[in-house]
Amino acid sequence: MRLAARLPEVVVPALLVAAVALLGTFTTRANQIHFRAALVDVAIVVGLYVFIGNSGVLSFGQISFVAVGAFAAGLMTISVGVKRGIMPTLFPVLKDHSLGNVESLLLAAGLGAVFALIVGLPLMRLSGLAAGIATFAVLGITHNVLFNYTKIGPGATALTNIPETTGLLQGMIGAVIAIAVAWIYQLSRFGRMLRATREDPAAAQAVGVSIHRQRLLAFTLSGALCGFAGGLFVHQAGTITTEDVYLNLTFLTLAMLVVGGVGSLLGAVVGALLVSGVNSFLVTAEGGIHILGMKIDLTDGTHLVVLGAAMAVVLVLRPSGLTGGREFHLPRRLARGRG
Amino acid sequence: MLQTAFNALALGSVYALMAVGIGLVFGVLRLVNFAYGQLIMAGAYTLAIGSEHSWPQWASVLACFGVVIGLSLLLEVGLFRPLRGASPATMLVATFAVAFLLQSIALLKFGSLVKTASIFPGLFDPVGHGQFETVRKITIVAIVAAMVALAALTLLLAKTTIGLHMRAAAADFRTARLLGVRANEVVTLAVVISGVLAAAVAVILVVEDPFVEPQFALRDTIIVLVGVVVGGLDRLWTATLGGFAIGVATSVFTDELSSAHSVYVDSFVFGLVIIVLLLRPEGLFAPFRARTVERA
Secondary structure, three states: OHHHHHHHHHHHHHHHHHHHHHHHOOOOHHHHHHHHHHHHHHHHHHHHHHHHHHHHHOOOHHHHHHHHHHHHHHHHOHHHHHHHHOOOOHHHHHHHOOOOHHHHHHHHHHHHHHHHHHHHHHOOOHHHHHHHHHHHHHHHHHHHHHHOOOOOOOOEEEEEEEEOOHHHHHEEEHHHHHHHHHHHHHHHHHHHHHHHHHHHHHHHOOOOOOOOHHHHHHHHHHHHHHHHHHHHHHHHHHHHHHHHHHHHHHHHHHHHHHHHOOOOOHHHHHHHHHHHHHHHHHHHHHEEEEEEEEEEOOOOOHHHHHHHHHHHHHHOOOOOOOOOOOOOOOOOHHHOOOO | OHHHHHHHHHHHHHHHHHHHHHHHHHHHHHOOOOOOHHHHHHHHHHHHHHOOOOOOOHHHHHHHHHHHHHHHHHHHHHHHHHHHHHHHHHHHHHHHHHHHHHHHHHHHHHHHOOOOOOHHHHHHHHHOOOOHOOHHHHHHHHHHHHHHHHHHHHHHHHHHHHHHHHHHHHOOOHHHHHOOHHHHHHHHHHHHHHHHHHHHHHHHHHHHHOOOOOOOHHHHHHHHHHHHHOOOOOOOHHHHHHEEEEHHHHHHHHOOOHHHHHHHHHHHHHHHHHHHHHHOOOOOOOOOOOOOOOOO
């Protein structure tokens, strides 16, 4: 297929993201947080998709790269004076240096990639449930160490005083970068080779594709994107605890991916925006809102119940996700008209 | 030393029971039930409510079994059956959603504060004097309960027709159906047995730790899920051994690591898990055989 015909695969998800960012500029300052969070969710879920979607191997470990990116970016953007005051146990190298916003995001991406590469080198030999559990073990270790080791972070307390630099614009740019990288990767020969191993491992190996090498590449790229998304995450929230980047985020982002459709970039973006949007709506409704003249006031905690139930229902009705794992294509007539 | 050994055996036994509950359902449905811990949590809350209204203890325990088995059947009809044959990832995430749902309902209904369930408080007493002062009665009860349950289950699977059907379904579901095994019957039985085990585990865990909260048994479930995969989910006995082994390992690490290192128990356990998985991806206890090309 010609490149132009495949362009909608990346343009449509990017436009969706841009639309959400634009919509965010019209809301009140208090509501903007939901739009920013949705953009960060897109970046994280696209990061997950690069590995899980293309390889077909379930990984619970990607959030550990988000965690590493988030803590690194957060820690390094807090001013030196504050750090010395609130975290005296830090390694000097972390305590006495500080970075700008963009540098911190690059650092987050780099650390995510390096961590993923080191972890993936042995783990990418596994597949199926063994891979899922081994990556989960990585998440467990990451959380356990971040929670207890106070030389590299705040430990059990919250990391605060982080500059909130991820506004709507930066969130949008970040999400679009993630989408573009994911698209370029899945168009490249590496992406195709990995997808071949997903469809038929034996046949792919028979034509000379190294499953281990291709999975490792995607895992590392996914690690970079997840680390980067973690940087956006921490600069969006301004504060972070180890619990913020552990089980709940893992389940929520995986659910976004599966609800949207694991097999496509469009699915990742749609799932992230939709689940994030529903979640934000319900959270707001718990504070009481007026819609079409009706006053909705839900009990605190309802949003979790509704979200869980809605996810289960979607999966029962559409087991392969809302997009069915398909990318966006123009209707055939239109595509032919363009030549 | 004695205490460490008994604690390890007891935790291993409880985890083995949970492993059987998870392994049985996986055998017939190829579905990893992540919501298993929330079934246990529901049972624990039932016990807590019972002791709040000062029901007789047998009534609380009976209600606990009723609630957990009822919820299991509800899960089977509402979720497992429509999803039968879906991809493993979809099924796993669907059970996540249910786990999330049940946990949120508990949070909404009972709040995040702990509820105390006093059930069989006498079991918390030590077994004897001197050397046995550190060993509690519940520890022995847990070990015996696990052995009885496992023996009963082994008999059921080995000696009854429905047990034969279940083993056939676990080996090859489609062929078993072609040969006249009733799928729904076998699956329902597996789900009910797994519910009975969850209820039993709920009672044991509540005696050991009477403070019930929405995250009750969550950490245990995660560790057991890891354990059954490490042991090998393809066979029930390897999964059970895996659960037992990870229980023993967790308990020994907890008791034996110095206090400065004991906060890193999870890291040690998970690190061990990664090493085992790398060496034996088929499962630690799976029989050796020629390496096959991975299944698509």
